[in-house]
Amino acid sequence: MTRIAYRDPSDMTPQARELTNARGNLNVYRTLANAEKVFTGWMVAGDAALTSPTLPLRLRELVVLRTAYLMDCAYELGQHRDVARTAGVSADEIDAILSESDWREMPFEATELAVLQLTTELLTTQNVSAETFDRVHRAVGSQATVEVLMVINRYAGLALALNALDVDLDETARLPIPPRRDVTS
Amino acid sequence: MSRIPLVDVEQQPEPVRELMVRSRAVNVLRVLANAPDVFVGWAQMVGELFESPTFSPRTRELVILRVARLQNSRYELGHHIVMALDAGLTEDQISAIVETDDFDAADFDDTERVLLDVVTELCVTRRLSEAAFAKAHSIFGDEVIAELLMLVGCYYGLALVLNAVDVEVDAR
Numbered sequence: 001m002t003r004i005a006y007r008d009p010s011d012m013t014p015q016a017r018e019l020t021n022a023r024g025n026l027n028v029y030r031t032l033a034n035a036e037k038v039f040t041g042w043m044v045a046g047d048a049a050l051t052s053p054t055l056p057l058r059l060r061e062l063v064v065l066r067t068a069y070l071m072d073c074a075y076e077l078g079q080h081r082d083v084a085r086t087a088g089v090s091a092d093e094i095d096a097i098l099s100e101s102d103w104r105e106m107p108f109e110a111t112e113l114a115v116l117q118l119t120t121e122l123l124t125t126q127n128v129s130a131e132t133f134d135r136v137h138r139a140v141g142s143q144a145t146v147e148v149l150m151v152i153n154r155y156a157g158l159a160l161a162l163n164a165l166d167v168d169l170d171e172t173a174r175l176p177i178p179p180r181r182d183v184t185s
Numbered sequence: 186m187s188r189i190p191l192v193d194v195e196q197q198p199e200p201v202r203e204l205m206v207r208s209r210a211v212n213v214l215r216v217l218a219n220a221p222d223v224f225v226g227w228a229q230m231v232g233e234l235f236e237s238p239t240f241s242p243r244t245r246e247l248v249i250l251r252v253a254r255l256q257n258s259r260y261e262l263g264h265h266i267v268m269a270l271d272a273g274l275t276e277d278q279i280s281a282i283v284e285t286d287d288f289d290a291a292d293f294d295d296t297e298r299v300l301l302d303v304v305t306e307l308c309v310t311r312r313l314s315e316a317a318f319a320k321a322h323s324i325f326g327d328e329v330i331a332e333l334l335m336l337v338g339c340y341y342g343l344a345l346v347l348n349a350v351d352v353e354v355d356a357r
Contacts, residue, residue, distance in 0.1 A: 003318055004327040035331035041233035042335060048226030072311055118349070126257050128349045133188050142189050146220035149346040150227065156345060157338025163312040164334055181222070 003165045007033035012040075019043040023050075024173045028075065028158075031167050049154060053180040054147045061087040062097060062112055063119055063151045069098045070123040071159035078169035086177065111139045115148055122152060189350050191215035204228060210264045212355050213347060234339060239332050242272035244300065247282065248333065249340050250274075251301055254283040255308040256344035263354030299324055304337055 007030050009017045016039050020029040023046075033039045061084040068076035077098065084094055096102040103116055114135040121128045137145050192215050194205045201224065205214050218224050240248070246269035253261035262283055269279055281291035288301050303321045307313055313321070322330055 003322070004330060032331055032335065034327045035335050036328060037237040037239055038230070038233045038332055038335050041230035045223070045226035045230040048223045052220075052222035054220065054222050122345050122349050126345070126348055130188075133349065137188065142219045143221075146189060146217060146346075146350075147223060149349055150217070150220060150223050153342030153346050155342075157340075157342030160307055160311060160338050160341060161331075161334035164307055164318065165331075 002027065002031055002167050004031060004034055006030035007036075009033075012036070016040040016043050019047055022176070022178065024170075024176050026079070026173055026175065027167050027170050028079075028162060031165055032161065046154070047178070049147075049150065051178050051181045052147060053182065054144050055151070057087040057177065058084075058089060059112060059115060059148075060151055061089055062093075062108075063115060063148055064155050065089070065094060065097045066103075066116055066119045067123060067152050067155040068159060070120065071156055071163070073155075073159035073162055075162040075167050075169055076155060076159055079175055082174045083177065111136075114139055118148070119152055122149075123156065187212065187216060187350055187352050189216050189219055192218045201225065201228075209357075210260075210355060212352050213260065213343075216350055216352050217346070231339065234336055237332065239329055240336070242268075243274060244297070245336065246272045246274060247278075247297060248300060248304055248336055250279065250282045251304045252308060252337055252340040253344060254286075255305065256341055256348070258340075258344035258347050260347040260352050260354055261340060261344055267357075296324060300333070303333070307334075307337060308341060 006027065009020055009025065009030070012020060012033050016033065020033065020043065023029060029043070032042065035042075061080060064076065064080045065084055068080055081094055085091070093106060093108070096106045097116070104113070108116065114132065118128055118132050118136050121132055136148065140148070191212060194202060194211070194215065197205060197218060201218055205211050205218075208214055214228075217227065235245075246265055249261065249265045250269050253265055266279055266283065270276070275291070278291040278293065281288050281293075282301070288298060293301065299321055303313065303317055306317050325333065
């Protein structure tokens with residue numbers, strides 16, 4: 001059971017309340033909103049990440065699921081199993097990603113495999129081999145490589161908070177995927 | 186050497202350029218600014234963590250240094266050891282946090298000891314035992330615990346990016 005009280009959206013800043021409502025009023029947000037002096041900035045950063053056009057949605061969800069699995073985060077797994085399905089990840093693919101190594105045998109695209117390898121190395125060793133890094137960097141370029149790393153950054157850090165606070169998975173509410181912004185010129 | 190090219194500071198739009206000119210940790214910003222779609226939001230988040238009065242600079246640096254140590258982040262350690270000294274942590278305390286892991290050998294107060302123990306358990310096990318959470322919660326309460334977790338999460342995650350890209354510590 002969630003270890004601290006949920007914040008009522010009426011106790012949030014207008015910007016945080018608007019973003020919380022737009023993102024399904026989920027337990028994760030109502031829990032972290034207790035940190036009222038920093039919650040708005042965290043929500044703004046999340047909004048930028050969720051609406052960024054840089055990464056294909058499917059690739060982003062592969063990274064999120066692999067991160068959630070390696071961080072042993074039940075809440076992220078509960079949310080993103082469903083979000084990933086919406087993003088075109090099959091049930092078999094999800095099962096493979098949420099296992100130690102079955103994903104290596106699945107027919108993922110080369111870029112997806114390289115990104116899953118990078119995510120796995122980084123979260124199990126705190127580092128990435130030059131070969132793995134170069135494979136991802138060559139395939140997607142600097143901008144998308146940094147965004148992949150920022151997805152790992154955000155969901156690994158968030159997993160610690162969700163695990164520490166033992167946040168209950170929402171019964172039915174799931175993260176709505178907001179429309180993406182236009183590609184940066 | 187950084188595996189991602191550093192963006193040119195003078196080519197950045199305001200307020201990104203100004204942020205880089207003001208910062209002592211420029212290389213991390215010049216790497217992350219390769220992703221302009223998420224950079225400004227991330228920077229706002231970090232800015233709020235630094236402007237918040239919830240933790241003193243000394244307490245904040247103690248937490249960040251412990252995360253940096255446990256994530257083996259050369260870049261975070263390179264910058265935050267200096268900031269921790271500026272914020273009043275002693276060389277013995279810093280050594281206990283980032284080298285020896287022997288907190289008893291340094292003169293921390295009770296609250297600092299609880300913070301170090303909580304951050305250590307969280308980063309090592311990825312969760313908090315009932316006892317560890319209860320102790321921290323009785324001292325800090327809902328808001329401060331939540332903000333502590335946001336601070337830990339920020340530097341835990343950032344360390345992964347810095348390690349992966351192998352960002353060089355800025356010259357002083």
